[in-house]
Amino acid sequence: MAVASSGTATVTLPTDEQILITREFDAPKDLVYKAWTTPDLVKRWWSANRGEVTVAEIDLRVGGKWRYVMIAEGGFEVGFHGEYREIVPNERIVSTEVYEGIPDAEAEAALNTLTLTEADGRTTLTILAEHRNKEGRDAHINSGMEAGMQDAMDLLEEVAISLS
Amino acid sequence: MAMARAATTADAFNAVAEPRRRQILDVLAGGERPVNDLVYVLGLPQPQVSKHLRVLREVGAVDVRDEGRQRFYRLNGHALKPIHDWVKEYERSWSERFDRLDAVLEELKEKEEGDGSGK
Numbered sequence: 001m002a003v004a005s006s007g008t009a010t011v012t013l014p015t016d017e018q019i020l021i022t023r024e025f026d027a028p029k030d031l032v033y034k035a036w037t038t039p040d041l042v043k044r045w046w047s048a049n050r051g052e053v054t055v056a057e058i059d060l061r062v063g064g065k066w067r068y069v070m071i072a073e074g075g076f077e078v079g080f081h082g083e084y085r086e087i088v089p090n091e092r093i094v095s096t097e098v099y100e101g102i103p104d105a106e107a108e109a110a111l112n113t114l115t116l117t118e119a120d121g122r123t124t125l126t127i128l129a130e131h132r133n134k135e136g137r138d139a140h141i142n143s144g145m146e147a148g149m150q151d152a153m154d155l156l157e158e159v160a161i162s163l164s
Numbered sequence: 165m166a167m168a169r170a171a172t173t174a175d176a177f178n179a180v181a182e183p184r185r186r187q188i189l190d191v192l193a194g195g196e197r198p199v200n201d202l203v204y205v206l207g208l209p210q211p212q213v214s215k216h217l218r219v220l221r222e223v224g225a226v227d228v229r230d231e232g233r234q235r236f237y238r239l240n241g242h243a244l245k246p247i248h249d250w251v252k253e254y255e256r257s258w259s260e261r262f263d264r265l266d267a268v269l270e271e272l273k274e275k276e277e278g279d280g281s282g283k
Contacts, residue, residue, distance in 0.1 A: 009262050011255040021255075023262045027269040031276070035268045044268050048260035 021127040029116040029123040033090045036114065042068065055079075062087055066095065082109065091116055097129070176243055179223040184208070185216045189239060192226060196238035 010022045025032050035041045039056040047053045047070045054077075055069035067081035079100035086094035093114040098105045113128045180186055184206065191197060191205050203213050217237060220226040224243035229236050 009255055009259040011258065019254075021258055023258070025262075025266065025269060027273055031269055031272045032265075034272060035265055041268050041272075045261055045264035048257050048264065050257065050260070 017131045019129040021129075023125050025123045025125060026121075027123060028121055029118040030090045032116050032123045032125060037093075046070070051078075060084065060087065082112070085111070176223045176225060179219055179225055180244065182216070182219075184212075185220055185225075188213075188216055188220065188237075189225065189244075192237060192239040196236050198234045198236050200234075202237065 012020045012022070035045070037058055037060050039058050042056040042058070043053040046056065046068055051070045051072040053068060053070050055067055057065070057067045059065050062084055064084045065081065066084065067079065069077060069079040072078050081098055081100065082096035084093065084095045086092065095112050095114075096109045097112050098109045110129045110131055113126075113130075115126045115128075117124045117126075180189065187206060188202060191202060199210070199213065199217070202217070203210050206213055217226065217228075221228060224240055226237045227240050229238075
């Protein structure tokens with residue numbers, strides 16, 4: 001189900017193991033890809049409005065590593081890293097993602113698939129984050145995107161009236 | 165992509181991560197039910213159902229009241245709201261990111277046009 005959004009990004013939860021983020025951009029896909037894969041450009045947008053990106057390392061080849069670090073408001077560091085698994089320039093990147101803020105982080109890596117689709121000069125971007133096994137899924141229970149959220153969200157929709 | 169969750173909501177998250185407990189919540193979403201109904205619908209022995217109900221009660225996901233010899237359970241949506249809020253917060257952070265990305269893209273577009281490459 002789609003979670004209502006005030007902005008233009010849409011987050012949905014297709015299965016217990018997945019998170020899907022969708023957004024359309026008024027730019028051709030090669031430019032979106034460039035902004036997504038160029039460290040100096042990533043530094044300008046990846047922090048959202050929540051801090052400063054201090055590290056954006058991108059070794060854009062299969063087997064290459066990436067790492068982003070942000071100093072969040074309040075001064076604490078938030079780091080993510082991973083490895084590129086599949087690269088189709090301007091169209092698709094598959095990579096692992098490890099959130100460094102949790103214990104045993106490596107074992108709990110997610111697999112992210114970025115896709116860019118262009119139509120009439122506009123690009124639809126999707127990011128699918130998924131876990132491949134029970135360990136990863138269970139790890140998500142601890143990191144905030146746990147299995148079962150889809151059901152919980154469906155349930156909440158049913159009881160939304162009681163929440164208002 | 166991953167985002168740390170406030171520790172205070174951990175209990176509610178764990179409570180709904182168990183399929184049987186989600187089933188109980190689904191049933192209760194339709195309205196208040198006595199324990200016997202839940203035992204019947206889930207097809208589990210009463211002690212197991214009671215165990216799940218206890219977990220749900222502990223995080224406040226269900227409320228209970230006794231009426232005569234019957235014990236009635238009902239859903240408390242407020243306890244599950246942190247999960248809803250978490251997704252909203254996640255979505256908001258990505259929206260902010262994408263707003264910034266928009267600005268970067270505008271610049272790249274202008275630069276390309278400035279180059280006169282037409283590509």
